[in-house]
Amino acid sequence: MGQVSTPADSTSQSIPGWRHLYSGKVRDLYASEDPADTRILVVASDRVSAFDFVLSPGIPKKGALLTRLSRWWFAQLDTPNHLAEGEIPDAVADRAMLAQSLEMLPVECVVRGYITGSGWAEYEESGTVCGIPLPAGLNNGDRLPEPLFTPAYKAPMGEHDENITFAQTVELVGEARAAELRDVSLDLYTRAAAIAEEKGLILADTKFEFGTDADGTLRLADEVLTSDSSRYWDAEAWRTGVTPSQRMASFDKQIVRDWLASHWDKQGEPPALPEHIVSRTADRYRELIDRLGA
Incomplete structure (x- = not known):
């Protein structure tokens, strides 16, 4: 977890x-x-974070939208997950999930199907993504020859997550479990990307989190394939766009990141988000759900 600019308990x-x-x-x-x-009650808030800060104001209905999307994806994927049976309290019915209590694994299972973001920055410098060599001649936003499993270590609260190698993943969770995390993550990405493609969308990358239950079964946990954990692009815009911003306009909080990057020097507290940025971001979250039919 990164920095939280307000006391965590103040928003519960x-x-x-x-x-x-x-x-x-x-x-x-x-x-x-x-x-x-x-069981655990997992409640998604309307808070929005960027650059390891919780920003103000939040995005209206964001928690409900992302919970709806997670529930929809859990239903599409025939993979053991953390959902538990039971009645959700009325006060948070639209933005909460009942979940089994799991032993969470300290690995974020990132899968990249396209090169962009930090992966593109590394590729420009060294020809690699998370240390994995790639062919020369790729452009920002290009599809990778095959999806890459690029895990990250889930750092304690207040510290930054850190990209790690598969060998380091083995050190953290053991060889058999590391292989299972890699194989399940790549399979989930491939199946989800195919579903998105049918809707005219590209799933450029995503991250999964897993835990084990009392029987040792690996279960998909936390949110899954939401706008906060994944990068989605419009397939037609990706094919026909000329500039990176046209090809890779994402259905997430990139609008917020772009505005902050041009209005804040990352010193001190970030500024409040203007209403038009909040509104545009909320519209993109809703548009993704509409496109997927979730």
Whole structure:
């Protein structure tokens, strides 16, 4: 987790029957007050983060939109996941998921199908992405010869996540589990990218998180294939666009990042987001859901 510019507890809410456990940059976790109930309530907020800061104001209905998208993707993917049966409290019914309590693995399972972002910056410098050599002559936004599994270490709160090698993943979770994480992640990406392609969308990259249940079963957890954890592009714009901004206009908070990058020197607290940036970002979140039919 990165920096949170306001105390985490200040953004949580009181939910009868549930005890607040923890607040991250954009989600709040609750445990049941019933000691026999081991399920966790995962509540998505409207908070928006960029450059490791929680920004103000939030994006209206963002929590509900991303929860809806996660639920939809969980239903599309025949993979064991963290969802649990039960009734969700009315106060957070549209933006919460009941989840099994898992032993979360300290690895973010990033899969890249296209080269862009930090991967493109590294490629320009060294011809690699996360240390993996790639063919010469690629351009920003190009499809990779094959999807790459580029894991990251999930750093403790207040520290930055760190890209790691597959060998380092083995050191963290063991050889068999590391291979399972890689294989499951690549399979999930391939299947999700095919579904997105049918909707005229490109899934450029995404990250998955996993945990194990009491039986040791690997389960897909947290959010999945949302606008906050994935980079989606319009397929037609990618094919016909001339500039990178035309080809890779994403359905996420890139609008926020771009505005901040041109209006803030990353010193001190970030400025408040103007209404037109908040509104445009919310529209992009909604458009992705509409396009997918989620």
